Amino acid sequence: NPQPLADGAWLFPGFARADATALLAAIHSVIEAAPLRHMVTPGGHEMSVAMTNCGPLGWVSDARGYRYSPTDPQTGQPWPAMPSGLRKLAIHAAERAGYPAYEPDACLINRYIPGARMSLHQDKDERDAAAPIVSLSLGLPATFLFGGMKRADRPQRYRLAHGDVVVWGGPSRFVFHGVAPLAQGHHLDVGGHRFNVTFRKVT
Ligand code: MD3
């Protein structure tokens, strides 16, 4: 039973918990083919979150800017295919939130260790503004910051825990958001870190 977080944003608590073992195996298979790395922002800062991608397009950042790329800049090879279990989870959650024909073409995998954070930002590199973003959280819980349309709007705080899935569509799609520094901890299945997987429709 979903909870509304904001206009167009739905939290499905524990939606993926029963499938967590298979989803974690899928995430690890992607990481084996396209290792996690700390990307550099256009401003020259190394991100504290380690990232990789799967699917037709992957999000990349370097001194030249942010963009979606069909290839991994570290190898020049296409990103690994989106594992069907991950893709099906995103499609299923989107359908439950009222988006019946969701076809994500990008999947960004973020790994947080204690202290890692993501500062307030908007996701606006995707050309398909009508499609939602679906996010899956696994492992240690995080404090998610959900702001407004302006960076200065005071963000609301939500806890995202193991197995939680959120569908961000409609007016919530372009709000400023971020993640507070991850607290130390240990998760029985995932260990000392958090994964967040976001599904996007770019083209
Ligand atoms: C709301 N990731 O990868 S997931 C990101 O926990 C990102 O790693 C965070 O923000 C994380 O870009 C938050 C939830 C999320 C993702 C994208 C959104 C919320 C969003 C886009 C628009 C509005």
Ligand code: FE
């Ligand atoms: Fe984001």
